[in-house]
Amino acid sequence: MRGIVFTEFMSMVSDVMSEDMVDDIIEDCDLPNGGAYTQVGTYPHEEILALVTALSQRSGISVHDLCVTFGQHLFNVFATNYKSMFEGYTHSLDFLESIDQRIHGEVRKLYPDAELPKFEYERGDGTLKMRYMSKRPFGSLCIGLVNGCKAHFGDDIEYSYVDHAPQEGADIEFDVRAV
Amino acid sequence: MSGPSEPSPEDRIKRLERRVERERAARRAAEQLLEEKSTELWETNVRLTEELKNRELVIEDRTRQAQQANNAKSEFLATMSHEIRTPLVGVIGMSELILDTDLNPEQLNYAETIKISSHALLDLISDILDFSKIEAGQIELETVPFNLGRLIEEAYLITGRIGIEKGLRVDLDLEPECYQNFIGDPAKLRQIFLNLLGNAVKFTEAGSITIKSTLEFDGGIPSFVSFEIIDTGIGISEEAQTRLFSAFTQADSTMSRRFGGSGLGLVISKRLAMKMGGNITVESHLGQGSTFLLSFPLVHVEKPASSEIRPTKSNRPVILLQPDAAQRGLCHLLQRSGVRTETPVDIADLQHAFQKLREDFGSPVPIAYIKNPEDMSSSDVFQFLRDNAKDIKLIASDKAIPQSALNDLGELAPSMVISEPVRPSRLLEEVDSLEVAREKSISDRGMQLNILLAEDNVINQQVAKATLEHYGHLVTIAENGKVALDMCKVTVFDVVFMDMQMPVMDGLEATRRIRNLPTYTQSVPIIAMTANSSTEHRNACLEAGMSAFIAKPVDRHRLEELLLDVVAR
Numbered sequence: 140m141r142g143i144v145f146t147e148f149m150s151m152v153s154d155v156m157s158e159d160m161v162d163d164i165i166e167d168c169d170l171p172n173g174g175a176y177t178q179v180g181t182y183p184h185e186e187i188l189a190l191v192t193a194l195s196q197r198s199g200i201s202v203h204d205l206c207v208t209f210g211q212h213l214f215n216v217f218a219t220n221y222k223s224m225f226e227g228y229t230h231s232l233d234f235l236e237s238i239d240q241r242i243h244g245e246v247r248k249l250y251p252d253a254e255l256p257k258f259e260y261e262r263g264d265g266t267l268k269m270r271y272m273s274k275r276p277f278g279s280l281c282i283g284l285v286n287g288c289k290a291h292f293g294d295d296i297e298y299s300y301v302d303h304a305p306q307e308g309a310d311i312e313f314d315v316r317a318v
Numbered sequence: 319m320s321g322p323s324e325p326s327p328e329d330r331i332k333r334l335e336r337r338v339e340r341e342r343a344a345r346r347a348a349e350q351l352l353e354e355k356s357t358e359l360w361e362t363n364v365r366l367t368e369e370l371k372n373r374e375l376v377i378e379d380r381t382r383q384a385q386q387a388n389n390a391k392s393e394f395l396a397t398m399s400h401e402i403r404t405p406l407v408g409v410i411g412m413s414e415l416i417l418d419t420d421l422n423p424e425q426l427n428y429a430e431t432i433k434i435s436s437h438a439l440l441d442l443i444s445d446i447l448d449f450s451k452i453e454a455g456q457i458e459l460e461t462v463p464f465n466l467g468r469l470i471e472e473a474y475l476i477t478g479r480i481g482i483e484k485g486l487r488v489d490l491d492l493e494p495e496c497y498q499n500f501i502g503d504p505a506k507l508r509q510i511f512l513n514l515l516g517n518a519v520k521f522t523e524a525g526s527i528t529i530k531s532t533l534e535f536d537g538g539i540p541s542f543v544s545f546e547i548i549d550t551g552i553g554i555s556e557e558a559q560t561r562l563f564s565a566f567t568q569a570d571s572t573m574s575r576r577f578g579g580s581g582l583g584l585v586i587s588k589r590l591a592m593k594m595g596g597n598i599t600v601e602s603h604l605g606q607g608s609t610f611l612l613s614f615p616l617v618h619v620e621k622p623a624s625s626e627i628r629p630t631k632s633n634r635p636v637i638l639l640q641p642d643a644a645q646r647g648l649c650h651l652l653q654r655s656g657v658r659t660e661t662p663v664d665i666a667d668l669q670h671a672f673q674k675l676r677e678d679f680g681s682p683v684p685i686a687y688i689k690n691p692e693d694m695s696s697s698d699v700f701q702f703l704r705d706n707a708k709d710i711k712l713i714a715s716d717k718a719i720p721q722s723a724l725n726d727l728g729e730l731a732p733s734m735v736i737s738e739p740v741r742p743s744r745l746l747e748e749v750d751s752l753e754v755a756r757e758k759s760i761s762d763r764g765m766q767l768n769i770l771l772a773e774d775n776v777i778n779q780q781v782a783k784a785t786l787e788h789y790g791h792l793v794t795i796a797e798n799g800k801v802a803l804d805m806c807k808v809t810v811f812d813v814v815f816m817d818m819q820m821p822v823m824d825g826l827e828a829t830r831r832i833r834n835l836p837t838y839t840q841s842v843p844i845i846a847m848t849a850n851s852s853t854e855h856r857n858a859c860l861e862a863g864m865s866a867f868i869a870k871p872v873d874r875h876r877l878e879e880l881l882l883d884v885v886a887r
Binding site (some may be wrong): 144158159162165173174175176177179180198 | 333336337339340341344345346347348351352355390448
């Protein structure tokens with residue numbers, strides 16, 4: 140998993156809760172690198188899961204809710220750091236539809252070994268069916284990212300989703316429509 | 319969400335120390351990653367540079383190979399074309415000689431076919447040779463004076479005749495200033511006109527072909543000319559127009575099967591025109607015909623030339639009989655050159671014009687009878703001509719008065735019969751000077767020349783000898799330059815024809831030595847027979863003392879013209 144997910148998670152916990160909470164959850168997880176994450180590194184995804192779980196235990200907030208919140212935060216970070224990726228888009232539906240081709244296309248150029256989730260799309264008139272499939276259990280994070288997208292573009296969309304909740308990984312079907 | 323109890327100061331310090339250690343570790347990791355990325359980047363850069371260099375080498379190599387292949391191709395084409403021409407010249411010459419013998423109709427047909435086929439083959443080879451020269455950048459343009467109008471008329475006569483046989487209306491409409499002398503390459507221009515007019519005739523089944531000039535002037539002197547060659551033929555689709563000027567393509571590939579030809583003609587013409595600083599473009603609609611536009615700058619000859627068409631001496635009149643729509647160019651040129659031209663449409667009109675001109679200019683009144691105007695029948699015209707026979711000077715086209723009718727005309731016999739298509743300048747000259755007798759060939763005048771022919775190739779010897787003897791001349795053959803020189807020492811020939819490449823002594827050397835003989839001053843024409851038409855070659859010939867050139871294969875009519883010309887000098 141890309142280092143930016145770790146560093147942004149730490150900075151969110153530090154901002155929203157406290158620096159000490161960051162220390163505590165790192166201690167709880169007994170991480171191989173002692174929690175020394177950098178934005179440009181790559182780390183096992185199990186570590187972020189361990190950190191989220193530790194935070195959930197200490198804060199009493201569910202893992203799902205934490206992931207959704209983090210997803211929303213992460214979207215804002217992307218929108219600030221990678222402005223060029225957002226150029227030419229004014230609607231959530233168009234942007235979501237472009238993730239697989241355009242955004243992940245660019246990611247692959249920079250990190251040829253990145254393991255990216257799969258997307259399937261079905262575009263209708265003012266609607267978008269989007270299926271998100273990953274080998275990792277980040278369905279909730281994806282929901283948070285969709286929320287972040289809606290907030291970023293500020294357009295009137297609503298969505299429902301069906302979580303197929305597979306044994307391993309994630310498989311969620313979103314049904315997004317413009318209101 | 320702070321912890322349940324406040325930590326002790328020691329715990330606080332330990333926590334901060336761990337935090338600092340974590341940050342350091344993160345920084346080290348980041349720096350190491352950065353270092354690895356930089357190294358990777360550097361290595362990639364080195365690899366890319368090398369790859370680029372290799373590719374450049376490969377491209378250079380391939381370009382050189384392609385260039386070499388292209389040069390080899392051009393050279394091969396040029397050599398092959400030249401090698402094929404030589405025996406072909408023999409075939410053409412021999413077939414022409416056979417045609418002069420007594421043949422039964424079947425043999426005549428075979429011999430004609432041999433002649434036509436070998437000419438077609440020669441044209442094709444010439445095209446390929448021209449194209450390979452253009453490709454190799456070896457085309458040089460001549461800069462000699464020539465009469466533009468007459469040059470176009472020549473091409474018009476050749477192609478127009480074929481058009482008329484197909485039932486087409488052909489019209490040459492040139493401004494009088496076209497008949498001035500300009501500096502340029504007449505052979506290449508003739509080639510362009512023959513190609514454009516030839517195409518127009520080839521691809522037009524019905525209707526008309528018109529050639530029109532538009533001159534631009536600079537200080538009263540023609541400086542630029544555009545010719546429109548307008549046909550009502552099959553036309554060219556927009557898509558095909560884009561391929562029209564590319565080598566080895568015709569408008570579509572079925573064309574070459576239907577119409578023949580190498581597909582090189584237009585490409586060559588366009589490149590030649592561009593070399594002259596001009597261009598050829600096309601406007602066409604499928605099924606409606608095509609207009610080719612040829613334009614190029616003109617370089618005017620300073621001194622006025624003898625063949626220039628100037629305003630006629632006096633305000634001469636002529637009655638021009640032809641349908642209103644046909645050959646407007648004739649009427650235009652006459653009028654623009656100051657000839658009072660009447661174009662009556664019916665018999666009453668004709669009577670009236672005739673009376674008027676007889677009153678104003680006296681008798682006889684010239685009448686140019688080209689074709690029947692729409693509202694006059696042949697019998698009407700003949701009746702009128704008979705009634706006024708003694709007051710008329712008649713110029714007639716061979717279409718207006720067929721050969722068979724000529725003998726029955728008696729007193730009315732035309733002073734001049736010109737064949738269709740009528741050259742505008744020819745008609746103008748006739749009107750201008752009705753006294754000039756019909757042009758006679760040398761043989762008609764019974765002039766016999768004593769000719770020396772220096773040529774080593776036996777077939778060429780026979781062809782040239784038979785051709786010259788056909789016109790009634792005496793021919794002596796020398797098989798090389800040395801023999802020719804020896805003969806010249808004892809005999810003063812009227813004309814010497816000189817091949818260039820001969821064993822023992824070549825044509826240039828022989829000419830130089832002959833010119834050194836006291837009896838062979840410039841008054842005796844030495845004519846080079848050569849397949850090499852480059853400017854350098856021509857200059858070498860002139861320097862050696864030659865008077866004129868005739869290209870191989872020798873065209874019989876060119877030969878006769880040339881003899882008329884050199885003898886007249």
